[in-house]
Amino acid sequence: MLISRQVLERPMAGVRPFALTALRHPTVSTLLADHRALLADLLDGLGSPLHVVLPQIFEENVVRLRRAFAEAGATADILFAKKANKADCYVTSAAALGVGMDVASSPELVKALAGGVPGHRIGISGPEKDDTLHALAVQHGCLVAVDSMSELRRLAATARLAQRQATVLLRSRTAGQPGSRFGLSAAEREAAVGLCAELAPHISLRGFSFHLNGYSTAERATAANEMIEHCLDARRRGSLSAELVDIGGGLPVRYVEPRLWGEFLEQNEPAQYHAAKDFKDFYPYGGQPAAQAVRALMAHPLDGGESLSTKAARNGIRFVVEPGRALLDQAGFTMYRVQQVDDRRDTDGYAIVTVAGSSFSLSEQWFNTDYLPDPLLMSAQPAADEMFPACVAGSTCLESDLVTWRKIGFPRPVRRGDHLVYLNTAGYQMDSNESPFHDAALPLKAVLRLGDEGAAPRWRLDGI
Numbered sequence: 419m420l421i422s423r424q425v426l427e428r429p430m431a432g433v434r435p436f437a438l439t440a441l442r443h444p445t446v447s448t449l450l451a452d453h454r455a456l457l458a459d460l461l462d463g464l465g466s467p468l469h470v471v472l473p474q475i476f477e478e479n480v481v482r483l484r485r486a487f488a489e490a491g492a493t494a495d496i497l498f499a500k501k502a503n504k505a506d507c508y509v510t511s512a513a514a515l516g517v518g519m520d521v522a523s524s525p526e527l528v529k530a531l532a533g534g535v536p537g538h539r540i541g542i543s544g545p546e547k548d549d550t551l552h553a554l555a556v557q558h559g560c561l562v563a564v565d566s567m568s569e570l571r572r573l574a575a576t577a578r579l580a581q582r583q584a585t586v587l588l589r590s591r592t593a594g595q596p597g598s599r600f601g602l603s604a605a606e607r608e609a610a611v612g613l614c615a616e617l618a619p620h621i622s623l624r625g626f627s628f629h630l631n632g633y634s635t636a637e638r639a640t641a642a643n644e645m646i647e648h649c650l651d652a653r654r655r656g657s658l659s660a661e662l663v664d665i666g667g668g669l670p671v672r673y674v675e676p677r678l679w680g681e682f683l684e685q686n687e688p689a690q691y692h693a694a695k696d697f698k699d700f701y702p703y704g705g706q707p708a709a710q711a712v713r714a715l716m717a718h719p720l721d722g723g724e725s726l727s728t729k730a731a732r733n734g735i736r737f738v739v740e741p742g743r744a745l746l747d748q749a750g751f752t753m754y755r756v757q758q759v760d761d762r763r764d765t766d767g768y769a770i771v772t773v774a775g776s777s778f779s780l781s782e783q784w785f786n787t788d789y790l791p792d793p794l795l796m797s798a799q800p801a802a803d804e805m806f807p808a809c810v811a812g813s814t815c816l817e818s819d820l821v822t823w824r825k826i827g828f829p830r831p832v833r834r835g836d837h838l839v840y841l842n843t844a845g846y847q848m849d850s851n852e853s854p855f856h857d858a859a860l861p862l863k864a865v866l867r868l869g870d871e872g873a874a875p876r877w878r879l880d881g882i
Contacts, residue, residue, distance in 0.1 A: 433689045435690070435825045435826055436686075438682055438703070438790050438792050439675075439678065440841040440842060441672065441673060445748075449866065449868070450796075457796070460864050460877065461753045462755070464862045465774075466753070466773065466774035466775050466861075467752055467753060467774070468753045468862060469849070470751050471503075471508070471863050472750055472865075472867075473510070474867055475749040476508050476512075476745055476844075477511050477514075477515060479744065479748075479749065480512070481515075483708060483739075483744065485709070486712040486713055487712055489713070490712060490713050491728065494738070495736065495737070495739070496517050496518065496745075497518040498512045498517055498519050498741065498745055499520045499740045499745075503848060503849065504849045505750075505865070505881075506529065508749075509530060513533050513534030514534070518535060518541065519540045520742075521540060522543050527540065527542065527554050527558075527560070528554075537555075537558025537560050538558075540558070541562075541563065542562045542563060543563045543740070544563075544565075545566070546565060547565075552573050555584065557582070560585075561585050561624065563588075563627045564588055566602065567606055570586070570588075570610055570614070570621070573621070574620045578620045583622050585622045586622065587662060587664055587738075588614075588623065588625075588626050588627070589601040589602065590627070590628055590644075590648060592628050592640075592641040592644055593644060594630075594640065594641065600629040607648065611623065611655055615657065623659065623660055624662045625660050625664065625738075626660070626663060627645070628645060628664070628665075628666065633669075635714040636718060638668060639726045640718075642663055642665050643720050645664075646663055646735055649661065650733060661736055662735070663737055665738070665740075667740045667741050669708040669712065669743070670702060670743075671707070671747045672703070672704060672707050673701075673703040673704070673790075675704065678704065679704020679705075691809070691825065692768075692770070692809040695788075697823070701785075701790075703790055707747075708741065742846065747842065748842050748844075750848065751839055751842065752780065752839070752840045752843040752848060753838065754774060754810075754821070754837065754838045755773060755837055756833065756837065757773055758771075759771050759808075759834060760772065763807070769807065769808035770809055771809070771810045771838070772811045772813055775813065775858075776812035776821070776858075777818075778852045778853055779821075779848065779852055779861055780822075780843065780847050780848075781847050781848070781850040784850060784851040789821075789847060790824060791841060792826055793822065793838040794838065794839040795828050795830065795838060798835070799831075801829075801830060806827070806829070806831045806832060807825045807828075808826055809823055821840075848861075863879070863881075864880070865879070
């Protein structure tokens with residue numbers, strides 16, 4: 419067998435692409451295995467990229483998370499973090515299940531109300547909210563997380579004008595993150611509790627919240643314990659309704675098997691990426707599932723040995739939790755059509771696959787990192803026993819528009835017209851950073867629901 423000199427001299431890519439196979443929900447596996455033609459038709463008909471959203475899985479996640487809190491002996495009100503995805507279908511599902519909504523803008527609040535979520539189940543977060551958002555919150559009885567003394571005074575004035583009482587949480591800086599730009603310092607918190615008492619006809623202090631980065635259950639439990647103590651202190655000072663502790667979001671999602679994730683971290687190096695990009699931080703893709711994190715959080719031992727959930731129950735404290743990503747785990751995926759393949763294997767050791775669309779629709783780039791789970795290749799070409807290393811680029815004129823910087827080891831050569839599927843993108847990936855750059859239309863969302871066994875999936879455009 420003759421081997422060409424060109425093949426012999428083909429440069430190595432430096433390292434072999436590492437496989438980070440994405441986990442799949444059974445519903446997603448069924449769609450990819452049995453309804454591939456429908457997915458291809460939707461992408462061709464509705465445009466690339468296309469976001470497929472799966473509210474059935476969102477609803478399963480709600481049930482699973484509620485069960486985790488109940489089994490941990492905790493009482494928790496779930497507020498879906500609206501910012502994690504703009505699709506209306508998730509709001510409708512939340513309303514049907516009695517789930518609340520965490521919003522941070524007037525348009526988000528209006529969407530929550532229009533989707534059927536009552537005001538008393540809506541929490542308003544975000545720093546220094548504007549007067550319009552305050553007015554809507556007061557009129558609809560929403561729970562407002564107040565971030566500063568000035569905001570507390572403005573909210574009280576709005577409630578006074580409306581002849582209503584605003585319900586509030588005081589967002590407080592934790593001992594572990596005293597430099598956070600969010601929340602009240604210890605001195606400000608003390609003053610705010612006193613001011614709430616003075617403003618009692620128009621302000622009802624319901625409890626405390628905090629902002630925390632990261633996914634450490636121990637750190638979150640410690641912060642929650644601080645807020646319980648603040649509630650108890652407020653009660654001693656006359657605020658008898660201080661019974662809520664908002665623990666925020668920060669519940670992790672597992673995208674890939676932990677073993678794979680550990681092996682990837684050991685082997686990760688700039689040579690794995692286009693242009694030797696050197697990323698420093700990644701989402702913990704192999705972390706614990708959200709329900710497992712809830713159990714660990716609630717069971718965390720405090721001083722004295724009792725668990726967080728036990729202390730909360732003993733003192734009549736209810737938790738508020740604001741999951742976004744955790745409720746959207748596996749509840750959607752994103753498809754791109756391949757527009758061109760620049761085969762640079764002979765010169766650079768890997769190809770550049772250009773898709774119709776941009777990295778703005780896979781928003782991990784917003785966090786200066788890469789979305790790491792491998793995309794799936796859907797191709798009409800026959801199978802080939804040939805590993806095809808390639809990164810994935812967007813079709814804009816930006817040098818930095820890489821949908822996937824990491825070199826993916828596709829199982830066959832990628833061709834124009836093929837489709838790439840990025841799994842588990844509903845949480846923060848789909849639309850957090852999308853824009854009509856180059857006057858391109860914003861990608862559509864197709865809502866899919868599987869019917870009874872053997873029935874074809876039903877689909878519609880989101881918002882219709």
